[in-house]
Amino acid sequence: MSRFRGMRPIVTAAVLALASLPFVPALSTGRASQQKKQDRIAYMRRKLEFSKNVLEGLALEQYPMIEKNAKALKVLSQAAAWEVPMIPNATDYVVLTSEFQRYTDDLVKAAKQGNIDGATLAYVKLTMNCVQCHKYVRFASQ
Numbered sequence: 001m002s003r004f005r006g007m008r009p010i011v012t013a014a015v016l017a018l019a020s021l022p023f024v025p026a027l028s029t030g031r032a033s034q035q036k037k038q039d040r041i042a043y044m045r046r047k048l049e050f051s052k053n054v055l056e057g058l059a060l061e062q063y064p065m066i067e068k069n070a071k072a073l074k075v076l077s078q079a080a081a082w083e084v085p086m087i088p089n090a091t092d093y094v095v096l097t098s099e100f101q102r103y104t105d106d107l108v109k110a111a112k113q114g115n116i117d118g119a120t121l122a123y124v125k126l127t128m129n130c131v132q133c134h135k136y137v138r139f140a141s142q
């Protein structure tokens, strides 16, 4: 038993190295784009989460909830600038993204004013923008 004890740090190091493999930046372009796709999916899932929270805020007339999640959506959207070059015809994509950010601003503004109708309208526009961009991305990738 004691003979193996000295092995332990080595085994631990090996396990740690293996466990961290998925986080090592991908070397080949194939793996890099695969990683980017994973990042994008995780990112969109968060977007979905925040927008569901906005809907909950609207339904319950919880203005702080609307405001907080609309702001989080905007920050997410701003953080996504890096992915634009990957999308063909990025100009349309940029337009959709800036519209998206404007609607999150409208949401925050309406929530601050306690304007439930205005906030709901901004949410509808935001949702249409989600669908619009997805239609565009599907079209662009054909």
Ligand code: HEC
Binding pocket: 037, 040, 041, 044, 045, 047, 048, 051, 093, 096, 097, 100, 126, 127, 129, 130, 131, 133, 134, 137
């Ligand atoms: C400016 C463009 C754009 C906007 C706006 C946008 N998305 Fe996306 N979304 C994408 C792209 C690109 C993908 C595809 C990611 C991939 O498969 O690589 C995607 C994929 C998704 C997915 C699927 C992720 C998966 O599990 O495969 C969800 C969910 C999603 N978006 C939610 C939303 C929601 C909710 C909104 C609006 C609040 C939104 N998106 C707005 C570009 C956009």
